[in-house]
Amino acid sequence: MFERVLQIGEKNSSRLVAATDFIGSIIMNFMKFVLYFCLFICLTWGCKSSPEITTTKLKFLVVGDWGRNGTQNQQEIANQMNTTAINENVDFIISTGDNFYETGVKSTQDSQWKTSFEDIYIGNALQKEWFVVLGNHDYQGNPQAQIDYSKTSNRWKMPSRYYTFTKTIDSASAVRFVFIDTSPFVNEYLQNPNGFSDLAQQDTKKQLYWIDSVLTNSTEKWKIVIGHHPIYSAGFGHGNQEELINQMKPILEKNKVQMYLCGHSHSSQYINRNDTITDFVVAGAGSSTIEFIAPSSSVDFGTATPSFSLVSLSKDNLTTSFIDMFGKTLFTESWSF
Secondary structure, rough: HHHHHHHHHHHHHHHHHHHHHHHHHHHHHHHHHHHHHHHHHHHHHOOOOOOOOOOEEEEEEOOOOOOOOOOOOOHHHHHHHHHHHHHHOOEEEEOOOOOOOOOOOOOOOOOOOHHHHHOOOHHHOOHHHHHEEOOOOOOHHHHHHHHHHHHHHEEEEEEOOOOEEEEEOOEEEEEEEOOOOHHHOOOHHOOOOHHHHOOOHOOOHHHHHHHHHHHHHHOOOEEEEEEEOOOOEEEOEEEOOOHHHOOOHHHHHHOOOOOEOOOOOOEEEOHHHHHHEEOEEEOOOOOOOOOEEEEOOEEEEEEEOEEEEEEEEEOEEEEEEEEEEOEEEEEEEEEEO
């Protein structure tokens, strides 16, 4: 009897083990099913641990002192500008003046429109808006012709000698661009009025009032001013422009302009001074570069290498890079605001 009880207990124990194994097998298979199902959902619909964060950016190229019928590195710079514009998906291009050497253009039919612009910047990514200012060499021709060309060109934009517009960065932020005409401020040119078209007839006081008024009434977070002549430059031969330091810089400081873009000095420079909020970027290396850059504590970067600038602007960040004709990034500076 005792033996039988033992045998029955052993049998029941075996059944219990078998039942436990069976239930465990079911649970394991169910867990595998759940795992495979989740994997299927992730692969099909995308599995993300957190929402993807994207930053909206406005990107544009800056080039100056370029119009030389494709010679003196102009064509090579143009080719690389197109490559960069493709890779970075730029929105537009800014020209800082001296668009046609040596004496500007005579009319909207001048051959240089083709030989120095249309047939040089032919890349598909450069068939976008070009916002332009006049340089001193442009004043040695017919500056009005460059304004009038805006009426027939799909990309050349110069509605007047100084003008402004805004660009949206995202739904909550924008940038105010102010394009100015600096040549009439330069005393050297005023002393030789016969060499500079109608330069002496320009009303600089009216322009200063307009610039201040536009910036004062601007509600945009970012403010960028573009002119041909530098306010500050470490270029030997094309250095600081005292007339602009005295007359233009106070307006920029008063209105907390973050960046001033210019050309004239045939170089690329990034100047960051301790005595002002404004950073000064020289983008005048679009073709011939013969400028020596003097060492200075305020010059974060300076080169006479043929190059152009790429500017990327987001809601809180402004990044400026200089790129040479081989596509090498020579320098990058970024700051938040």
